[in-house]
Amino acid sequence: MFDTLTLARLPAEDEALRPAIRAFIQQNIAGIPLDRRARSWQGFSAEFSRALGQAGFLGLTLPKEYGGNGKGPFARFVVVEELLSAGAPVAAHWIADRQSAPLLLNFGTETQRQKHIPAICRGEQLFCIGMSEPGSGSDLASVRTRAERTAKGWVINGQKIWTTNAMHSDYMIALVRTSGTSADRQGGLSQLIIDLKAPGVTVRPIVDLTGDAHFAEVFFENVELDEDALVGAEGEGWKQVVAELAFERSGPERIYSSAVLLDAWIKHLQAVGRSDCAALVGRLTAELATLRAMSIACTARLVAGESPVVEASIVKDRGTGFEQELPVVIGDDVAANPDEAVSEELYRTLLYVTHIAPSFSLRGGTREILRGIIARGMGLR
Amino acid sequence: MDVNELLKPFVRMLDAAATPTVVRAIEHGGSADALWGEIAESGFLDALVAEKYGGAGLSLPDIEPLIEAIGARAVPLPVAETMVARALLASARVTAPEGPVTLVASLAQPVPCGLVAQAALVDCGDALVLCDMAQLSPRSTGVTNSLAARISGKPQGQILPRPAAGLRAISALLRAALIAGAAARLCDVTTAYASERVQFGKPIGCQQSLQQMLAVMAEDMIACRIAAQLGTSQGIDVPLAVAATAKVTTSASAPRIASTAHAVHGAIGISEEYELQLLTRRLHEWRMADGSEGYWSKVLGQQRLAASVTSVDWIRQAVFS
Numbered sequence: 001m002f003d004t005l006t007l008a009r010l011p012a013e014d015e016a017l018r019p020a021i022r023a024f025i026q027q028n029i030a031g032i033p034l035d036r037r038a039r040s041w042q043g044f045s046a047e048f049s050r051a052l053g054q055a056g057f058l059g060l061t062l063p064k065e066y067g068g069n070g071k072g073p074f075a076r077f078v079v080v081e082e083l084l085s086a087g088a089p090v091a092a093h094w095i096a097d098r099q100s101a102p103l104l105l106n107f108g109t110e111t112q113r114q115k116h117i118p119a120i121c122r123g124e125q126l127f128c129i130g131m132s133e134p135g136s137g138s139d140l141a142s143v144r145t146r147a148e149r150t151a152k153g154w155v156i157n158g159q160k161i162w163t164t165n166a167m168h169s170d171y172m173i174a175l176v177r178t179s180g181t182s183a184d185r186q187g188g189l190s191q192l193i194i195d196l197k198a199p200g201v202t203v204r205p206i207v208d209l210t211g212d213a214h215f216a217e218v219f220f221e222n223v224e225l226d227e228d229a230l231v232g233a234e235g236e237g238w239k240q241v242v243a244e245l246a247f248e249r250s251g252p253e254r255i256y257s258s259a260v261l262l263d264a265w266i267k268h269l270q271a272v273g274r275s276d277c278a279a280l281v282g283r284l285t286a287e288l289a290t291l292r293a294m295s296i297a298c299t300a301r302l303v304a305g306e307s308p309v310v311e312a313s314i315v316k317d318r319g320t321g322f323e324q325e326l327p328v329v330i331g332d333d334v335a336a337n338p339d340e341a342v343s344e345e346l347y348r349t350l351l352y353v354t355h356i357a358p359s360f361s362l363r364g365g366t367r368e369i370l371r372g373i374i375a376r377g378m379g380l381r
Numbered sequence: 382m383d384v385n386e387l388l389k390p391f392v393r394m395l396d397a398a399a400t401p402t403v404v405r406a407i408e409h410g411g412s413a414d415a416l417w418g419e420i421a422e423s424g425f426l427d428a429l430v431a432e433k434y435g436g437a438g439l440s441l442p443d444i445e446p447l448i449e450a451i452g453a454r455a456v457p458l459p460v461a462e463t464m465v466a467r468a469l470l471a472s473a474r475v476t477a478p479e480g481p482v483t484l485v486a487s488l489a490q491p492v493p494c495g496l497v498a499q500a501a502l503v504d505c506g507d508a509l510v511l512c513d514m515a516q517l518s519p520r521s522t523g524v525t526n527s528l529a530a531r532i533s534g535k536p537q538g539q540i541l542p543r544p545a546a547g548l549r550a551i552s553a554l555l556r557a558a559l560i561a562g563a564a565a566r567l568c569d570v571t572t573a574y575a576s577e578r579v580q581f582g583k584p585i586g587c588q589q590s591l592q593q594m595l596a597v598m599a600e601d602m603i604a605c606r607i608a609a610q611l612g613t614s615q616g617i618d619v620p621l622a623v624a625a626t627a628k629v630t631t632s633a634s635a636p637r638i639a640s641t642a643h644a645v646h647g648a649i650g651i652s653e654e655y656e657l658q659l660l661t662r663r664l665h666e667w668r669m670a671d672g673s674e675g676y677w678s679k680v681l682g683q684q685r686l687a688a689s690v691t692s693v694d695w696i697r698q699a700v701f702s
Contacts, residue, residue, distance in 0.1 A: 380576065
């Protein structure tokens, strides 16, 4: 079962990228406090992303003729691993670099590629992904935002919600209905690029329980788009989205969201000289190592040109379980020693991760949906 | 070498020789000589022995799928242990015994397949000693159908150098790969059973609750496979941290996998005549053999706490290098 998901190694040429990205990170994020760095891929800095682009660390997997680096998914794994484990603020370019640019490369027209991919690689065009709607969460095929054909192109009406970084983004790639009704399920859905500065678009940030506003609701009222807004084939949106989600679900961001907290806690243990929880540290370390090997194995499937939808779901479900366990067991350990001082920074980091952790198994497909995908991969549905 | 080139004939041999009937007969006290004869004749026992000593010169990662195949078929003999023992013996220029050899890291707790081994390679702390099993007075643990043995006495025999991390680390890796193999088989049979067994007018595998359980089982199975492959990737002379990672992941998964397999099968799964128990009993035995997840977690955690680098850097250096 899932026989091709086996141990793989990061090639030396991709490992060779590590010193440079590490030096870049050290220069650029030294001043950011721990609890900001714990934002992981929700930490937003347009400046940092542009600097990354200038240094050649964006578009690693994209062809050179579009401003990319012409490398493969393993190179991206190395760079992303360094960024996430350090808690670099990568949100600004994250979605464009990970999903939008590969999507446009696979399904976009030449004009779309030229217009967007080089700018994404420079960290200058920021994208968000319009999937969820008030009535469409896990049941994504029920989206109701609708694009109608006009003489010049498209007119779009409807609403998206929980869209990460919509308020900072230049464009949204939205999954909308272009024909039929919700009863047609996956049929009749298409992906469109929407300029978020176009008349008729309203973006309202939504504040979360940690005080951050990383997602937003987006309203479309007779928004007019050119013919060229359609990505790929009309009515093929679902298939394209599924391929795109394999990128979203397979990466190391599904195992390292709480890495900054783990390291802060281990530093704390070392500072107070306590080793009574060595077994817990060891158990977490073994799980991190296993997940890293699983994530690299999944990346190897991308390298082989596959779209590892089920394999990515396996890594994401297990990885987010680990990310969510960390604040629970670390919270227990810290408070199991009530006479031991805990630094303000560690305490804030711990509580930030504790509060935001439920999102880890919501974003990019809920735990229950992923397990359904895995069960389908096992032939159970 | 292509894995399948090696694996296919090995699996064919095991499927013919180590059928569930044969496994049960040996567990019930029957002779294992015929099965051992088939395995020895196949030539695979010298897979890890260097070519200059007449072996196949393969590495531990090369034969990891073979160990999984042994685990998947509940082979009632220490085949993987003998492969490692023969490699260690060959490099020390010690003649290997004809029969099955078990690896003994400690005399304190039962040794899997101790009742069917002819010899033991014992870790005495400063050196390894090859001794006849009889010297260690193997006796049954009293656990029904288990081939593990309690052993005692002072091992005497030929002495050979001890690998840096001792026998426990390499033995733990073999357990990890055996668990991974049994986990894969259990996933297959449990998924198949869920698709066939009809209740409430449809296969129970159509129930979302079962689908979620089986999905988690598959995740555990994949984690076991990858952890076993990661563990064996550095060969027989394995660093402690690498062995620890493999054994923590597989040992922690083993009871969960056994539990889901039984939950899905219902009562038939705990019956003697059904195949499931051959595998789930072994999962528990291998989990406890050569250090459970608790033992190896402590080993790993102590090493980790002694290092002042980030966790990702530490695992890259200590586990993936």
